[in-house]
Amino acid sequence: MDKRMLRRTIVAARRSMSETRRRAGAASVRESLMDRPWVQMAGLVACYWSTGEEPQTHGLVFALWKHGATVILPVLRADHDLDWAVYDGPDSLEPGRYGIMQPVDVRRGVDAIRTAALVIVPALAVDKKTGVRLGRGGGSYDRALARVGPNVPTVALLHDGELIEGVPAESHDQRVRYAAMPSGMIALR
Known part of the structure; x- marks a missing residue:
């Protein structure tokens, strides 16, 4: 299946x-993440403010902030890169x-x-073997993730059934x- 068709199917x-x-899923993801020591210790967290049918992050962002993390959120620039x-x-x-x-x-x-000590990004799907994420097609998060160091945990938020092969x-x-x-939560690669 090509990217365009896969995006349509998932959307x-x-x-x-x-x-x-959706709400129950968001609560489960938030609790699972907040229970991880490497999340609790992250001083600066890059996350996103969810929209539409994306896995909801509003409660997660608030929980990270209340826990004492500095949370940075993206600001979409005219060139579709992400400012923070x-x-x-x-x-x-x-x-x-x-x-x-x-x-x-x-x-x-x-x-x-x-x-950032932790980076949380949206995805429509992630390949369970390779960790490749499928985004919306604008390339904004691919550019942002290319700037992240190799040892920084990068986490894609998904609904169940969106961790797939191929x-x-x-x-x-x-x-x-x-x-x-x-x-x-699944560790990849």
Whole structure:
């Protein structure tokens, strides 16, 4: 299956998922992540503010922040690269490009992700053998992940059933080290 068809299939499955199932899944993922010592000790965490049918991150971002982590969220630039700004609670967000919520804080630049101790990214699917993630097709997170050091935990958030074999990969596609789903977290590669 090519990337475009795989994206359509996953998006359709996500749209059919109930809100109750999404909320329960988000709570399971949040609890699973927050129980990990390497998450608890991460001083600077790059995450994202979920939209639509993505695995919900609002509670996770808030929990990380309340736990004492500095959380940076992406700000989509005109060239579709990701700038970063600090999250300072629910009142520190405003709608950005495409209506995606983003921090109102000073922009830290595209390289701010280099200093993160933990990176949490969205994905439509992740290949269970290689860790290749399938995104929406804009390349924003592939560029961001290319800036992350090799020893930094990178986690893609998924709904159950989205960790699969055979995710099509191109040379620019980045891999993640973990997939976190309501059913548990899997170390990849």
